[in-house]
Amino acid sequence: MKLLQSSASPYSAKVRMAARYAGIAFEAETVVTADSPAVLVDNNPLGKIPTLLLDDGRPVYDSVAINRHLDRISGGKLYPKDAEAALKTDVLEALGDGLADCLLAIQYEYRTRPADKVHQGWIDKQWTKAKRALALLERDPPAFGETLTAGDFAFAAALGYLLIRFEGQWEADHPTLLGWLDAFKERFPAWDELKPRT
Ligand SMILES: N[C@@H](CCC(=O)N[C@@H](CS)C(=O)NCC(=O)O)C(=O)O
CATH class of the missing domain: 1.20.1050.10 (Glutathione S-transferase Yfyf (Class Pi); Chain A, domain 2)
Structure with missing residues (x-):
């Protein structure tokens, strides 16, 4: 998986931390949203980060959807069941x-x-x-x-x-x-x- 992100972005930091905590590895690619790079806007029409690219190429956004996905593939490490x-x-x-x-x-x-x-x-x-x-x-x-x-x-x-x-x-x-x-x-x-x- 690849995470389109930036170092300062709070939502990117949220997802970086959540992935680490859930034990899920990803490749990080830093993007400058102001430049609307193709890798970002071709995958997320909103041009926002974080955007997660799954191994099969499907994009996942926004940060809540990413966290929900990380939760599901980690067997529930991020959201309580209660x-x-x-x-x-x-x-x-x-x-x-x-x-x-x-x-x-x-x-x-x-x-x-x-x-x-x-x-x-x-x-x-x-x-x-x-x-x-x-x-x-x-x-x-x-x-x-x-x-x-x-x-x-x-x-x-x-x-x-x-x-x-x-x-x-x-x-x-x-x-x-x-x-x-x-x-x-x-x-x-x-x-x-x-x-x-x-
Ligand atoms: N609700 C979104 C917010 C994402 C967001 O606004 N990210 C900022 C960077 S911290 C961004 O991509 N800004 C560029 C833009 O809005 O064009 C999420 O939770 O992922």
């Missing part, structure tokens, strides 16, 4: 991915518009959403189960993205989240290798 635990995992994955969506929207606003066209109101709105998510998680951090889940990887990946792209803007107000990340790293020593990086 209904209550599965519900918590799904919502945590959605919150981690949704937090990343807000952060990406801010980055794209700066990256894709000329400086005089950057819409500060849009940026503020996305940052407000991100801060609400962080405040909720700071008050009520996700409890670790006996094993890590797709939810834990999504949340860790979003925090990793915050660390590289929003450094100094959130850490002081969220000591519990930094503590959660430390506890995650203890449970997942490959964090330093697979986390979002610039």
Whole structure:
């Protein structure tokens, strides 16, 4: 299998970590989405990463579909079977991915518009959403189960993205989240290798 991905992408980091945890090997190909390379857009019309190419050539996207696939081929290593635990995992994955969506929207606003066209109101709105998510998680951090889940990887990946792209803007107000990340790293020593990086 080949994963089209990038080092900084939080959804790519989520999938990289989940695959490692589930014991599934893949070849990683770094793509620049802004260039719309053929290998990406011919396989995913949305031109987004991560996109997983199966050995038979079929593409799988988005990151939730990839994680679900990894879960099935690993015999259920990423999503709990118990209904209550599965519900918590799904919502945590959605919150981690949704937090990343807000952060990406801010980055794209700066990256894709000329400086005089950057819409500060849009940026503020996305940052407000991100801060609400962080405040909720700071008050009520996700409890670790006996094993890590797709939810834990999504949340860790979003925090990793915050660390590289929003450094100094959130850490002081969220000591519990930094503590959660430390506890995650203890449970997942490959964090330093697979986390979002610039
Ligand atoms: N919901 C998608 C989001 C993927 C996504 O937005 N990835 C970004 C990179 S982190 C991307 O490909 N951006 C390029 C674009 O939107 O054109 C997922 O979970 O995989």
